[in-house]
Structures are given as C-alpha cells and as structure tokens.
Amino acid sequence: MAPALEEGGERETSVAQNNSLNSVVNDATHRSKVTVIGSGNWGSVAAKLIASNTLRLSSFHDEVRMWVYEETLLSGEKLTDVINRTNENVKYLPGIKLGKNVVADPDLESAVKDSNMLVFVTPHQFMEGICKRLVGKIREDAEAISLVKGMEVKMEGPCMISSLISQQLGINCSVLMGANIANEIAVEKFSEATVGYRLNREVAERWVQLFYTHYFIVTAVQDVEGVELCGTLKNVVAIAAGFVDGLEMGNNTKAAIMRLGLREMKAFSKLLFPSVKDSTFFESCGVADLITTCLGGRNRKVAEAYARNGGKRSFDELEAEMLQGQKLQGVSTASEVYEVLSHRGWLELFPLFSTVHEISTGLLPPSAIVEYSEKLPRSF
Ligand SMILES: NC(=O)c1ccc[n+]([C@@H]2O[C@H](COP(=O)([O-])OP(=O)(O)OC[C@H]3O[C@@H](n4cnc5c(N)ncnc54)[C@H](O)[C@@H]3O)[C@@H](O)[C@H]2O)c1
Numbered sequence: 001m002a003p004a005l006e007e008g009g010e011r012e013t014s015v016a017q018n019n020s021l022n023s024v025v026n027d028a029t030h031r032s033k034v035t036v037i038g039s040g041n042w043g044s045v046a047a048k049l050i051a052s053n054t055l056r057l058s059s060f061h062d063e064v065r066m067w068v069y070e071e072t073l074l075s076g077e078k079l080t081d082v083i084n085r086t087n088e089n090v091k092y093l094p095g096i097k098l099g100k101n102v103v104a105d106p107d108l109e110s111a112v113k114d115s116n117m118l119v120f121v122t123p124h125q126f127m128e129g130i131c132k133r134l135v136g137k138i139r140e141d142a143e144a145i146s147l148v149k150g151m152e153v154k155m156e157g158p159c160m161i162s163s164l165i166s167q168q169l170g171i172n173c174s175v176l177m178g179a180n181i182a183n184e185i186a187v188e189k190f191s192e193a194t195v196g197y198r199l200n201r202e203v204a205e206r207w208v209q210l211f212y213t214h215y216f217i218v219t220a221v222q223d224v225e226g227v228e229l230c231g232t233l234k235n236v237v238a239i240a241a242g243f244v245d246g247l248e249m250g251n252n253t254k255a256a257i258m259r260l261g262l263r264e265m266k267a268f269s270k271l272l273f274p275s276v277k278d279s280t281f282f283e284s285c286g287v288a289d290l291i292t293t294c295l296g297g298r299n300r301k302v303a304e305a306y307a308r309n310g311g312k313r314s315f316d317e318l319e320a321e322m323l324q325g326q327k328l329q330g331v332s333t334a335s336e337v338y339e340v341l342s343h344r345g346w347l348e349l350f351p352l353f354s355t356v357h358e359i360s361t362g363l364l365p366p367s368a369i370v371e372y373s374e375k376l377p378r379s380f
C-alpha cells in the first residue's frame with residue numbers, strides 16, 4: 001500500500017526516494033550502519049523489521065547490531081549466545097526469526113561504535129543509565145531515533161526521552177511511535193507508525209526507509225514532542241482502561257475513559273509544549289495507539305489483574321508474574337506525570353491522570369476510576 005498524504009497537507013510522508021540522499025549513501029563507504037539499543041519484545045521486532053530492510057536496500061550495511069542487556073537463562077546459557085545461535089530472542093520474542101543479519105552484542109560500547117544510526121528501544125527507566133554509559137562512545141555523525149514510550153522528571157521539569165538522548169549525547173533524535181503491539185507486528189500483521197522529526201526532512205525520510213515494509217506503514221510528521229507525548233501518555237490511559245475491565249464495567253465506560261484520557265493527553269501535551277499539533281493526535285501515534293493499547297496492551301492486562309485483586313497485589317508483583325521480564329511503562333509514567341502536575345499546580349485539571357496514580361499506589365480503590373468524573377473541571 002502506498003503511503004497517503006495527510007488531509008490538510010500537514011502529513012509529510014514517506015518512503016520518498018530522496019535522490020540526493022540516496023546518491024550519497026549508495027556509495028559503499030557511506031552506507032549507514034544501524035545499531036538497535038535494546039532487545040525486549042519491541043526491541044526484537046524493531047531489529048527484525050530493520051534487518052529485512054538493510055538486506056534489501058543498498059544504502060545500509062546488511063548487518064544490524066542489537067545490544068542485549070545480558071542475562072543467564074534457566075538453561076544456564078547466555079541470552080546473547082542463544083540469540084546468535086538460534087536467530088531468535090527466546091526470552092522476549094520466542095518463535096520468531098530475527099534475520100540472520102542481526103548480531104546480538106552484550107557490550108554496549110562495541111555495539112554502537114561503528115554505527116551512525118542508533119535506534120533506542122528499552123524501557124524508559126533504563127535510558128538515563130544507558131545514555132550515561134554512551135557519552136563519548138558514539139560516532140560524531142550519529143543520528144538517533146527513540147522508540148521508547150516514557151519520560152523522566154528532573155529538578156528543572158519533565159524531560160522527554162528524545163531530549164535526554166540529545167542532551168546527553170549531543171546528537172539529533174527523532175522518535176517512532178504508533179499502534180504497535182510488538183507480537184502482532186512480529187507475525188507481519190498490517191499496522192502503521194509515525195516518525196516525529198524536528199527539522200531535517202531528509203533525516204526523517206531515512207528513518208522511514210529503515211522501518212517501512214508492506215505491512216508496516218510509516219509516516220513522518222514534524223512534531224517530535226507531540227508524537228512522543230502521545231506514545232508516553234497513552235500508557236496512563238491504558239492503566240485506567242485495565243481498571244475498567246477488571247471491574248467489568250463494560251464497553252461504554254471504557255470508551256468514556258479513553259475519550260477523557262485522549263483529552264487529557266492533548267491538554268497536557270499542549271501545556272508542556274505549545275508547538276504540539278492537533279493533527280498529531282489523529283496519526284497512528286495518537287488515537288490509534290490509544291485504542292490498541294487499551295484493547296490489547298500489557299499495561300491494560302496487568303491493570304485489569306490489579307483491579308480484579310482489589311488492589312491487594314502490587315503492580316510490581318503482578319508485572320513480574322504476568323510479564324516474565326517484560327516491563328510496564330504506565331505505572332511509572334503516571335507517577336512522573338503526577339509529579340509534574342503537583343509541581344505546577346495542575347492536579348485538578350487532570351483528574352484521570354491523577355486518579356490513575358492514586359489508584360496504582362493504593363491511595364484510592366480501583367473503583368475510583370469512575371468516581372473521578374465528579375472532579376472534572378467545567379472546561380472539560
Ligand atoms: N512491546 C510492545 O508491544 C511495544 C510496542 C511499542 C513500543 N514499546 C515501547 O518500547 C520500549 C521497550 O519495550 P520492549 O517491549 O522492547 O521491552 P520489554 O518490556 O519486552 O523488555 C524489557 C527489556 O528490558 C531489559 N532490561 C532489564 N533490566 C535492564 C537494565 N537494568 N538495563 C537495561 N535493560 C534492562 C530486558 O533485558 C529487556 O530487553 C518501551 O518504552 C515500550 O513502551 C513496546
């Protein structure tokens with residue numbers, strides 16, 4: 001399927017064959033080399049997508065390095081060794097071949113040293129430590145893209161992960177977010193994604209080329225913060241949707257929570273970054289990701305179990321039991337958002353976000369997810 005142009009002309013697609021860029025990168029000495037930093041469920045699928053394209057497109061080196069946070073499996077073998085022997089990430093994406101050109105590497109420094117295209121895809125809580133370890137270790141001409149859904153909160157205020165990467169490593173960072181449940185894309189079911197870029201359209205097109213396949217349609221928009229905040233904040237709404245499911249409140253209630261959540265996502269994003277575009281919320285990274293996560297994501301699933309247990313088993317305990325090493329982003333994101341809201345005096349403006357945090361930390365019972373509507377400000 002050919003990528004469509006956005007109504008209103010704001011969408012800036014696509015796999016476009018940018019002649020000047022291609023003529024440079026087709027030269028073997030200028031071929032781009034890609035490293036994927038992260039090898040969880042989505043990290044492994046991202047490596048698979050990318051590896052299929054680097055084999056196909058002459059402007060990329062075939063080999064894709066994938067940094068693996070090393071662990072020893074129950075069999076006693078190292079995860080990296082098993083990935084390189086079987087071409088499968090048996091822990092985080094079992095049953096899927098990644099592509100023979102994916103090379104797992106447990107050494108972060110060696111994994112990035114030759115690459116000029118760095119794809120960051122780890123749970124957001126590990127990103128600060130990873131960036132610190134990469135300072136001074138990457139190529140000066142490197143470009144980054146973050147697939148990480150989350151943010152950090154610092155003394156100065158909230159810091160999106162793309163900004164963390166840019167600030168710590170001194171490189172430009174785009175983002176890729178979307179309605180992308182990894183296990184579905186792993187078996188090549190059709191889906192879409194959004195690249196958010198800052199200034200350079202050619203850079204965005206290069207990222208689109210790297211990810212785009214016939215079943216993974218990628219569109220670029222010039223709105224890094226909007227795209228990244230959509231991907232980050234929908235995880236908080238997904239926790240709310242999980243509570244609704246756990247309490248068996250039905251589809252209308254869940255739809256109401258999703259609608260109210262989308263409004264808070266938009267309001268919060270625009271308060272933090274007035275440059276965020278309304279149109280971004282209609283891209284895959286916006287409403288589509290919100291829907292898929294609230295229907296089929298891990299945040300929803302674990303929040304459902306939390307509500308079914310009446311809040312008596314902690315999220316940490318349920319996460320460890322139900323996800324076996326995979327990580328939730330929604331609970332910590334709710335906490336980070338709450339910190340920003342408290343600090344700026346905005347708590348009353350965001351009753352859904354604040355209630356999700358108060359339920360997740362045991363301050364309120366799961367049923368409070370619908371009682372919060374009494375707190376809705378008139379402007380909603
Ligand atoms: N899984 C999905 O469907 C999906 C889809 C889109 C976006 N995302 C986003 O992608 C990001 C990564 O998620 P994922 O699904 O690839 O990961 P995951 O939750 O499947 O796996 C957890 C990963 O964290 C690693 N890890 C554990 N401890 C670590 C440490 N101390 N330091 C560094 N790494 C450590 C593990 O080795 C593993 O690779 C998240 O922000 C997530 O929201 C996920």
Ligand SMILES: O=P(O)(O)OC[C@H](O)CO
Binds near residue numbers: 181298
């Ligand atoms: O499984 P979740 O809840 O982490 O969501 C996965 C993706 O972000 C969906 O796009």
